[in-house]
Amino acid sequence: MGARGRFCDRLSERIDAIGAPLCVGLDPVLDRLPEGVRRVNNDAHGAFVAFCTGVIDAMADIACCVKVQSACFERYGSSGWDAMEQVVAHARTRGLLVIHDAKRGDIGISMAHYARASRVLGADALTVSPYLGEAGILPCLGEGLGVFCLVRTSNPEGDAIQTARLEGGTMVCDLVADALHTVGLSHRGTSGLSDAGAVIGATKEGEGMRLRDRLPDAPVLIPGIGAQGGSWQTVRGLVRRGATSPGTMGVLVSASRSILYPDGSAGGDRWQDRIRASARATFDTIRRELDL
Amino acid sequence: MGARGRFCDRLSERIDAIGAPLCVGLDPVLDRLPEGVRRVNNDAHGAFVAFCTGVIDAMADIACCVKVQSACFERYGSSGWDAMEQVVAHARTRGLLVIHDAKRGDIGISMAHYARASRVLGADALTVSPYLGEAGILPCLGEGLGVFCLVRTSNPEGDAIQTARLEGGTMVCDLVADALHTVGLSHRGTSGLSDAGAVIGATKEGEGMRLRDRLPDAPVLIPGIGAQGGSWQTVRGLVRRGATSPGTMGVLVSASRSILYPDGSAGGDRWQDRIRASARATFDTIRRELDL
Numbered sequence: 001m002g003a004r005g006r007f008c009d010r011l012s013e014r015i016d017a018i019g020a021p022l023c024v025g026l027d028p029v030l031d032r033l034p035e036g037v038r039r040v041n042n043d044a045h046g047a048f049v050a051f052c053t054g055v056i057d058a059m060a061d062i063a064c065c066v067k068v069q070s071a072c073f074e075r076y077g078s079s080g081w082d083a084m085e086q087v088v089a090h091a092r093t094r095g096l097l098v099i100h101d102a103k104r105g106d107i108g109i110s111m112a113h114y115a116r117a118s119r120v121l122g123a124d125a126l127t128v129s130p131y132l133g134e135a136g137i138l139p140c141l142g143e144g145l146g147v148f149c150l151v152r153t154s155n156p157e158g159d160a161i162q163t164a165r166l167e168g169g170t171m172v173c174d175l176v177a178d179a180l181h182t183v184g185l186s187h188r189g190t191s192g193l194s195d196a197g198a199v200i201g202a203t204k205e206g207e208g209m210r211l212r213d214r215l216p217d218a219p220v221l222i223p224g225i226g227a228q229g230g231s232w233q234t235v236r237g238l239v240r241r242g243a244t245s246p247g248t249m250g251v252l253v254s255a256s257r258s259i260l261y262p263d264g265s266a267g268g269d270r271w272q273d274r275i276r277a278s279a280r281a282t283f284d285t286i287r288r289e290l291d292l
Numbered sequence: 293m294g295a296r297g298r299f300c301d302r303l304s305e306r307i308d309a310i311g312a313p314l315c316v317g318l319d320p321v322l323d324r325l326p327e328g329v330r331r332v333n334n335d336a337h338g339a340f341v342a343f344c345t346g347v348i349d350a351m352a353d354i355a356c357c358v359k360v361q362s363a364c365f366e367r368y369g370s371s372g373w374d375a376m377e378q379v380v381a382h383a384r385t386r387g388l389l390v391i392h393d394a395k396r397g398d399i400g401i402s403m404a405h406y407a408r409a410s411r412v413l414g415a416d417a418l419t420v421s422p423y424l425g426e427a428g429i430l431p432c433l434g435e436g437l438g439v440f441c442l443v444r445t446s447n448p449e450g451d452a453i454q455t456a457r458l459e460g461g462t463m464v465c466d467l468v469a470d471a472l473h474t475v476g477l478s479h480r481g482t483s484g485l486s487d488a489g490a491v492i493g494a495t496k497e498g499e500g501m502r503l504r505d506r507l508p509d510a511p512v513l514i515p516g517i518g519a520q521g522g523s524w525q526t527v528r529g530l531v532r533r534g535a536t537s538p539g540t541m542g543v544l545v546s547a548s549r550s551i552l553y554p555d556g557s558a559g560g561d562r563w564q565d566r567i568r569a570s571a572r573a574t575f576d577t578i579r580r581e582l583d584l
Contacts, residue, residue: 027401071402075412076409078373078376081366081373084370094492104395106394112368113367114360120369130453132424132450133452150424157427164458172456175453213551222466
């Protein structure tokens with residue numbers, strides 16, 4: 001943990017301070033960036049740093065976290081990773097928590113290296129894949145990181161494995177949720193939340209309450225609202241029973257493309273204003289839909 | 293595919309040329325490197341490049357591939373990624389195929405970015421995780437990469453999900469294998485193999501033949517021989533029925549720590565000789581155990 005305390009508690013405090021559990025996804029794609037940003041920068045590295053730091057500045061007071069999509073940066077190799085390092089450092093100076101959305105999953109010392117990589121990057125939490133079991137989660141918790149483990153993803157192709165029925169009638173995603181809950185029991189903070197969080201897509205209508213019952217303490221990162229057309233009913237189903245504040249509800253709504261590229265691209269010279277307006281609209285929607 | 297042809301065919305040809313399906317894993321860990329390598333290099337970057345290129349030179353004529361463990365490099369951020377780029381470039385100049393062991397898994401454009409990242413790195417194939425379904429596989433095949441999808445991993449913690457029983461009695465790993473086989477049907481090469489390969493640990497005694505029956509065309513990357521104590525019977529069970537040469541057997545035995553750190557570390561001044569001897573011993577064992 002260290003002096004900073006548990007991730008789950010820092011997240012909870014940050015949400016209470018901001019007033020709504022909004023996470024903005026940073027998914028920079030070169031040909032969607034504002035023309036001005038591309039013009040004054042020679043390459044993806046410069047354009048990504050300029051754009052992402054600009055996004056951060058535009059919404060640092062209405063977002064709790066940024067979720068950095070590692071793939072967007074890795075696509076440019078070591079140069080892209082360097083840009084990601086700069087973006088994360090800037091987010092931290094603006095007081096934002098940082099989720100390294102890298103969906104890692106390995107075993108033993110390799111998973112420990114991934115956890116260390118996310119921490120050296122400056123992230124507070126990491127997304128992970130469950131197929132290797134708790135071997136892919138414990139090294140992250142041991143490194144003092146929060147974890148968001150894929151339980152139920154927003155894409156339709158995930159159904160084939162995630163909703164496969166097990167003997168006894170539960171689904172594979174339920175098994176993953178139960179295992180995650182067990183891991184989280186010994187990593188709970190003063191907020192009542194645990195550092196073993198879950199990713200559950202808002203597109204999965206009707207599954208929110210069932211999965212919340214299996215994961216009573218988990219912070220849940222919820223993609224799929226916005227561009228993917230997810231449902232607020234699912235988000236509401238994921239709110240922890242008995243929550244006493246926005247920060248103890250255990251939900252974190254993530255929006256990326258609908259904020260960064262409100263009309264398919266990031267727009268012209270006034271792009272920061274437009275992105276702020278999109279983020280603000282999402283913030284207001286969250287407050288309204290969650291009755292905050 | 294491009295002018296180079298399919299990954300599965302290049303792999304098959306390379307195995308036939310070398311005479312045994314040996315893949316050497318490059319898992320550099322700073323405090324295990326030879327003292328001389330650490331002394332003449334100021335940092336992990338220099339030491340990793342010196343060590344890994346030295347390993348490649350020591351066994352370029354007895355290994356078909358190198359498997360680059362991305363986590364070991366990412367642990368050092370952009371500098372580590374730069375070292376990985378140099379190591380992969382060197383492996384290619386020595387004629388080795390390169391597997392980017394990154395166990396990626398995402399959806400949509402993010403997975404396409406990961407596939408592009410592996411290709412820009414110079415890799416021929418990528419390891420991927422199956423929890424997001426075929427969304428995590430198709431973009432890699434579309435990028436001209438081979439895929440090795442985690443089906444049955446060598447670690448015990450993976451059993452909880454991978455061997456969970458589905459209604460009807462099959463296991464989750466069987467479901468993954470079946471889905472992978474379906475994807476591979478439209479990505480088969482002249483070798484009879486497909487570009488949709490699998491990772492199946494040699495530690496899973498008795499499961500090799502069952503999984504091979506479900507994956508008749510898949511190249512199978514097999515970790516777990518060596519340091520993890522896997523079984524040659526499992527490897528033999530994974531050999532494709534009717535194979536006409538080493539390259540059409542569909543198995544690729546991966547060894548990392550047992551070759552790189554034969555006594556727990558890479559040894560003293562004669563480390564390249566020792567690593568070559570370890571690789572050679574593994575090569576000979578493969579030939580003996582597979583009756584080549």
